[in-house]
Amino acid sequence: MKKLIIAFGLALSFTAPAFAFSQAECEAKAVSKDGKPIYGAAKEASIKKCLGDAKPNDCEAKAVSKDGKPLYGAAKAASIKKCKGEK
Known part of the structure; x- marks a missing residue:
């Protein structure tokens, strides 16, 4: 299920970059270069960057x-x- 959410988030990030993402979409988008989910401070920074709060x-x-x-x-x-x- 987790992989499905991550895949959906990545697919959505490529198809609709013009609108702002929600918290759940940004969490799904927080993956490393090799496709594994990231945790901790790196995940928080990725979500902040995705939401535009940085x-x-x-x-x-x-x-x-x-x-x-x-x-x-x-x-x-x-x-x-x-x-x-x-x-």
């Missing part, structure tokens, strides 16, 4: 440490507050 100037996306790792807790809140104040 914003390059998003303050939460900018809340990362010097090492490039995401911030948590008070550090993340302070970073987001500073980012929103600069806009």
Whole structure:
């Protein structure tokens, strides 16, 4: 059943790219190059990209440490507050 959903999502992505996809269609479209479903953060990123919600100037996306790792807790809140104040 899962393969059928994935196949349907891929077929739909090639036949109707002009309209926005729904959550279920984007989940079905989240597959790797070899056709296997992806999981975790990669799946979430793929779904976000499919839905068009990825914003390059998003303050939460900018809340990362010097090492490039995401911030948590008070550090993340302070970073987001500073980012929103600069806009």
